[in-house]
Amino acid sequence: MSPLLMVFVGGILGGIVSGIVIGVVLALFGRRIADGVLRQQVSYLETRLKETILDVGLGRIASFLDQSERIGQIVKRVVEILQLTLGRPAPEPVLKPVAAPASVA
16 A cells, blocks of 8 residues: 555544544534533644644655765765776876966067
């Protein structure tokens, strides 16, 4: 089952359960108590939604950045191995001074 489908089904089931709880409370205890329960449920769902979205979003961004860093390190190692295997020296990171052009007399 895909994660998107699980979230969708979970949302629908959560909504149904919340509706049933609110309906039962309204039928048994009256409007004032149902209003309090409704406000409590809405604030709980808002808090959970914000936490979930922030946690999932930030987690995915962090894993993407971590994965791209690892891919960069792997590519560096592969290039070094290929250079050693083919007998080519690794490029020197030191900048060489540029010679001034010869003046024409």
